[in-house]
Structures are given as C-alpha cells and as structure tokens.
Amino acid sequence: MIDELPWWRAMVGTKDMASCRQVGRLLQSYLDGEVDDLTARRVARHLDLCRRCGLEASTYAEVKKALARRGTPVPGDAHERLLRFAEQLMDTPPGQSAENESV
C-alpha cells in the first residue's frame, strides 16, 4: 500500500514512484497530459503520498483552471461569416481562388 510508505521513500523515489526532484521537473507536463503513461503513473503515486508536491500540484491545477475560465466563447457572428466565406470559396476551383483574396 502506498499510504504505508514512509515519507522519505517518496522524496527519494522508487522504481514505481517518482522522487520529489523528478516531480518538480515533470509536474506541469504531467498536468498537461504530456507525459507517457508510465511516467504519469509514477508521478501520480508520488502525489498520493507527498503532501508538499500534492500542494504544488493543486496550485498549478488551480492556475490552469483559472486560465481555462478566461476562454471567451467564439463570437457566433464571426464564426458564421467565416463559414460562409469558406463555403463560397468552394464554388471556385482551388487554382482560381487567388482572385478571391480580397473577399
């Protein structure tokens, strides 16, 4: 059981669990889903056990969430205009569409 491991095992790391130093390096990529499955499992095991790294992970996760909230919906009218533009483009063969550049 990972919960029964002493805290220093987490710091140093094991074959199945990343060390604090490794987590410090990998944490953001891990939260972005940009590490391989094995690395993700090693980081996740560490975060289960190490409170300090867990706190750090929560902070970055909150930062990511707050940034994602800033995403404003794409204005529907702009989307509509571009869709119409793209559909009109298809009425002209690709080679001749240079004439449409000013559209």
Next chain:
Amino acid sequence: MQGSVCRVASDMEDRLSERTVRDRQTYTSCVLPEIEVLLRVASSMTDQRSDAEDLVQDTLLRAWRSIDTFDGRHPRAWLLTILRNAQVNRHRRRRPQLLDDPDLAADRGVGDAQDSAEDVVVGRTFDVVIDAALSALPTTFRQVVLLVDVDGLTYAEAAEVLGVPEGTVMSRLHRARKRIRDRLAAADLAPRRRRP
C-alpha cells in the same frame, strides 16, 4: 480524330470535376470543423478581434488553394501551420525585422509590463491576480499560455502555430506558469516556493 480529341477533353473534364468534388469533400470534412479553433488561436495571436477574423479568412483561403496537396491526415496541425505562415507574412509586412531573440528579451523583461507589487495587492482574489499576472508576462510567454491553457492546444499544436520547437513551448509555458504561481504566492493565494 476530332472524336478522340473530344473524348480526351471529356475525360479531362470528368477527372477535373472528380478532383473538385474530392477537394470539396476534404475541405468540408477537414477544414470547416476547425474554424472555431482557428478563430480562438488567431484571437490569441492578434490584439484585435477584426485582425483575428482576417487572419482566419486568410488561412481558409490558403488552405483551399493548397487543398490538393493535403494528405487528409492531421488537419489541425496542417491548418495551424498555414495560420502561422499567414501571420508571419502579415507581421513581416508591418514590422520588417525582429532584432532580438524573444526568449532572451522575455528573460530580461524587455518591452512588456513589469510586475508591480501594488498590482498584486489591489485585487486579492485568485482570478484577478491570475489576470494581472498574465498581463505582466512578456508577449512570447503570454501567447504560449493562451494557446495551451485558454485555447486548449497541445504542446505540439502550439509549436506549429508559433513555429518553434516543442521544447521551447514547454520551457516558455512552464516558466510563465511559475511566474503566475509566484504572483499568487506574493498575494498569499498559493504556498511559498518550497525549495530552491
């Protein structure tokens, strides 16, 4: 003789119309569904909404012109590359030379809003501090944060848009988030940095 010329001409017409139909199908299935993402990304790359729309329009036109060279795989990556090239051309028209390495400039804090303790203290809510921290980032850092965290692109997709290696995206993004995190810590909204 005349009959065979007509047959050749008619075959060519058939092939042309087949190609056009195929091009339309590819464009409809691969390009049109990406307009929303393109618009988001363009908004992160430009300051004005009208510029973003123009940039996407330019991208759509370029995509249609070169649709016959597209192999149908990874349409988003293909479109993001086109968008980046369109953006570079527009930028070049406006500003002919870039004299500085943007990452070095970012490290020196050149040309962008600087951190100000007052800014942090004024609004002590999480989102307000995040907004202030984001505005204070150098443009190269802010763009990566917007592309990945706000627009939801992967590192590889952001690298396509910016025309830089994936490692550069990762490095800018991580450094940018550390700065944001440090501002949160300065406002007592995050734990202080634990170790050097």
